[in-house]
Amino acid sequence: MKSSITALAAHNNAIWCDAVCRAHDRPGEFHEALWLTRLGTPRFYPDAVTTTGVEAASAQLEAIADLIALDRRREWFVKDSFHCLRLESFGFKPLFDAEWIAMSGARPDVRHHEPGDRSTIVTDEAELSAWERSWVGEDAKAAAIRPPRVFMPRLLADNDIVFVSIQGEDGRAGGGILNRGADVVGLSNLFGSHMDRVWRSLIAVAGEMFPGLPLVGYEHGDDLAAAKLAGFETIGPLRIWRLPATAR
Structure with a gap:
């Protein structure tokens, strides 16, 4: 269950990143194993988001290598959605690690907000x-x-x-x-x-x-x-x- 919803979370995030980039007239591309944009992104947003795990690492690494070859005069960011890529050989360094989160079952009772909210x-x-x-x-x-x-x-x-x-x-x-x-x-x-x-x-x-x-x-x-x-x-x-x- 966790693996399937993690894949959905990664895909959802790629869709969101694409929407933000398209709003800046910098559309991205959805491939089988990742989303990417070759046109640059707004601050805080990655140039690539992987949407499948280690089984597609080879294809992801190839796509990332081709992507960064476009312009080495600017920085690049990759969201490694399954924490399975080794990008050090390309010169990447970890920026930060995080955890995907989900709420898929019964939700807590949030009908009553703080008074005045x-x-x-x-x-x-x-x-x-x-x-x-x-x-x-x-x-x-x-x-x-x-x-x-x-x-x-x-x-x-x-x-x-x-x-x-x-x-x-x-x-x-x-x-x-x-x-x-x-x-x-x-x-x-x-x-x-x-x-x-x-x-x-x-x-x-x-x-x-x-x-x-x-x-x-x-x-x-x-x-x-x-x-x-x-x-x-x-x-x-x-x-x-x-x-x-x-x-x-």
Whole structure:
């Protein structure tokens, strides 16, 4: 059971990465063993995501070698979804390890949020811009050197993608993203000062928007601990690899 839902989680994540890249006019390619884009990605997003395990490692390594050969003057990132690739020979170094998570059975009772919490769906460009500023943790000083946008407004037209904003009585409490694909719903980009409340709210919204589908994602560190407290279980490791750019 765990191996099959891990594959669905990896495929869901590849679908999400492709949607983000397509919104930047950098479409990716779905192959039998991985997803990749040759056109560069927004910050925080990988150039390749493997979608099958060690049985396809040879094909994955070949595809990654061809990909990085396109331009060694920039850095490359690979999401090794089954933590089974040895990319050191290409010059990659591990960036961080994480765990896939899933909630596929009975869900905890999250109908009653913290008093005063309210979840809303982002529906227009102004709301999405404000959501992203909160996600980044941008303050007034940082706004003067604002980096390029990650989440483009055209994502709002996709019925399988939901940006959730969570407000508490003391202001914005946090938010996250839901994406439906591969017969599961991915939860990602969660943020907020009270992560227990954020997880509960996202689980509740997912149940309302996409009833009956398993919930998946990946986390590490304190965020993984928060996900477990919310009722998720770990279903397999992954690794993010980084290949530094060569000197120009």
